[in-house]
Amino acid sequence: MSTVIEISGLRKTFRRLRGGAHVALDGFDLLVESGQIHGFLGPNGSGKTTTLRALLGLVRADSGRMTVFGEPAPERLPQVAGRVGAIVESPQFFGNFTGRRTLRLLAVAGGVPTSRVDAVLEQVGLADRADERVRSYSLGMKQRLAVASALLKEPELLILDEPANGLDPAGIREMRDLMRDLAAAGVTVLVSSHILAEIQLICDHVTIISRGRRVVAGRVDEVLAGFDHGEYRVRVAELDRAAELLGAAGLTVVGHPDHLVVQQVADPTAIARTLGEQGLWVREVTPLTPDLESVFLELTGTGHRSAGTGPEHTAPPDRGTGRDAGEPERVIELGPTATGSGEVPA
Amino acid sequence: MNLVRAELERLTARRFVQLMVVLLIAAFGITIATTLASSHRPTQVEVTRAEQQAATARQEMVQAYQNCLAARAAGVQPGQDGYPANCAEMDPARSKHLPSAGDFLYQVFVFDQQIRPLLYFLIAFLMLFAFLVGASYIGADLTSGGMTNLLLWRPQRMTVLGTKLGALLGTVLVVSVLSSLLYLGAFWLIAVVGGLVGDPTATFWTDLSLTYLRGLVLVLMAGTLGFSVATLGRHTAAALGTFAGYVVLWELGARVVFEIIEVARPDQWMLSSYLGAWLVGRVEFWDNQACRPIESFCDGMYEITWRGGLLVLTLLVAGAVAASFTAFRRRDLA
Numbered sequence: 001m002s003t004v005i006e007i008s009g010l011r012k013t014f015r016r017l018r019g020g021a022h023v024a025l026d027g028f029d030l031l032v033e034s035g036q037i038h039g040f041l042g043p044n045g046s047g048k049t050t051t052l053r054a055l056l057g058l059v060r061a062d063s064g065r066m067t068v069f070g071e072p073a074p075e076r077l078p079q080v081a082g083r084v085g086a087i088v089e090s091p092q093f094f095g096n097f098t099g100r101r102t103l104r105l106l107a108v109a110g111g112v113p114t115s116r117v118d119a120v121l122e123q124v125g126l127a128d129r130a131d132e133r134v135r136s137y138s139l140g141m142k143q144r145l146a147v148a149s150a151l152l153k154e155p156e157l158l159i160l161d162e163p164a165n166g167l168d169p170a171g172i173r174e175m176r177d178l179m180r181d182l183a184a185a186g187v188t189v190l191v192s193s194h195i196l197a198e199i200q201l202i203c204d205h206v207t208i209i210s211r212g213r214r215v216v217a218g219r220v221d222e223v224l225a226g227f228d229h230g231e232y233r234v235r236v237a238e239l240d241r242a243a244e245l246l247g248a249a250g251l252t253v254v255g256h257p258d259h260l261v262v263q264q265v266a267d268p269t270a271i272a273r274t275l276g277e278q279g280l281w282v283r284e285v286t287p288l289t290p291d292l293e294s295v296f297l298e299l300t301g302t303g304h305r306s307a308g309t310g311p312e313h314t315a316p317p318d319r320g321t322g323r324d325a326g327e328p329e330r331v332i333e334l335g336p337t338a339t340g341s342g343e344v345p346a
Numbered sequence: 347m348n349l350v351r352a353e354l355e356r357l358t359a360r361r362f363v364q365l366m367v368v369l370l371i372a373a374f375g376i377t378i379a380t381t382l383a384s385s386h387r388p389t390q391v392e393v394t395r396a397e398q399q400a401a402t403a404r405q406e407m408v409q410a411y412q413n414c415l416a417a418r419a420a421g422v423q424p425g426q427d428g429y430p431a432n433c434a435e436m437d438p439a440r441s442k443h444l445p446s447a448g449d450f451l452y453q454v455f456v457f458d459q460q461i462r463p464l465l466y467f468l469i470a471f472l473m474l475f476a477f478l479v480g481a482s483y484i485g486a487d488l489t490s491g492g493m494t495n496l497l498l499w500r501p502q503r504m505t506v507l508g509t510k511l512g513a514l515l516g517t518v519l520v521v522s523v524l525s526s527l528l529y530l531g532a533f534w535l536i537a538v539v540g541g542l543v544g545d546p547t548a549t550f551w552t553d554l555s556l557t558y559l560r561g562l563v564l565v566l567m568a569g570t571l572g573f574s575v576a577t578l579g580r581h582t583a584a585a586l587g588t589f590a591g592y593v594v595l596w597e598l599g600a601r602v603v604f605e606i607i608e609v610a611r612p613d614q615w616m617l618s619s620y621l622g623a624w625l626v627g628r629v630e631f632w633d634n635q636a637c638r639p640i641e642s643f644c645d646g647m648y649e650i651t652w653r654g655g656l657l658v659l660t661l662l663v664a665g666a667v668a669a670s671f672t673a674f675r676r677r678d679l680a
Contacts (some may be wrong), residue, residue, distance in 0.1 A: 014678075057501040058494060059678040075503040086498050092491035096361050109352035110499040149495065 054345030485582025
């Protein structure tokens, strides 16, 4: 697989006129290889959009190295711009132009045959409304128009910043299918989103950014496996007695009002056997497999927002690393990475 | 070339530009209609009477010139007789405009006498048009995200900004030339049908053409300035605010302050002086401070020529363009 995007040590500080500075990117690394659907996750203000803007030449990075298709960006971006389709944050268009005219002007400016306009309008489901003024479009339709503009060039790399913004469930599904179709056709997709379930459904690779730094990167399944702590939810009649028995058997147990969470379990049959031998019949033993959301919340230190409502395997308070609250909790890299090496979870 | 085509289409498709063209045509239409309504073709009696009055006026000019020469020959000092120190200034042979019948015809549009102020109006309106369109074109692009979209397609900031400026100036030039042809043609027609053409000499046409060409340069400069200031301020309002601020604070406010603190030659600090000098070729100002205390005859006049005007205006516009392109090349785009 060839490298499509490589970012290493990217730094960007926004300075204000009245003094003060905001560090948006603090040595960020990213590696996207050909054929990937690469999810790019991070909390609000973590640096996702700044990264994409810097990569596309809209923001000047203070330092760091970026390449797109092996060409240094943004210096040689014009040489590869024809191979890159991108939308960055909520794109806006002239309200008085129709969707078709908007795309046609971009096609003319970019030297793309205007015959592509109808094709992409069809592709994003805007063909029926193409001759209406953009100002009459809903947010979701504007988003489709933006995606259409990115597809005009028949790009080899598609960069989508929050493409599901404003889309209804059907639109989100269409967007997902579209990305899969594009990936199947050989297009590399880098997509940032807040909809973690969508990323988990679509993406094969993921990079999570927090406070301007990469905190995890790799194949989605490998990232999730790295956070599998061997936890099981157990429902049984006498919780207190069951906890006592399991503890006596050498298992770590966390009690909850209506169930137990047993941790570090190598063989789940041991749970049923231990309790059954003492006449306690287990109603449920469910493995608590981590999902992207729980990993995201744990890594970015935003888990407190969903305290009490998230899945049980969300990091408990005593799982913290003792770092400063402003620091990412850990840095993990799985699979191919950009520069530098990270710490792989035990 | 594709980018130029796209930008030309984008510019001409903008509602604001279309609205400004409509306003331009409306303003010209009102001016033409007003002139047409207030003019009539003079009768032979009116023409004869006007010619007699013009002849009398010319004779009076000759007489005054001769009186001046006589006074100077008699040793009368300038300032004692109301004549200038140099009588040549009164020489009818050197006068740019001798009284003609047109000066004494009322409610009659005389082309060769009245077209010049109308031309100034045309240029002023075209300058306003160019400034507003230039500021709005780039300002709206910067605030609407249009520029960001475009740069995703053509990540060449200088090329994109330069093309936009070129498209703007090209469009402004075409609109200016076409509207000027219609405007000046309409007045020519009014003169032929409902007034008098007068006696347009070759000199008249040369002067008029030069004034018009200088006006076109001003129109392009105004467009460039609006574009550049809006680029620097990232917003259309930045250009409008700068313009309003300059007029109120400097041309009006500072002028008053200069008078109060008795600054010498305050007009030479005003852009309007250089603008006028460039347009009409030469402007004269009176320096209040030059002749104080008044002890004897003193000529406190000073002038700004078109060369000075061109230099100052070119430096201003070139500076604004350089600043805007430099800022745009380096800045982060939202």
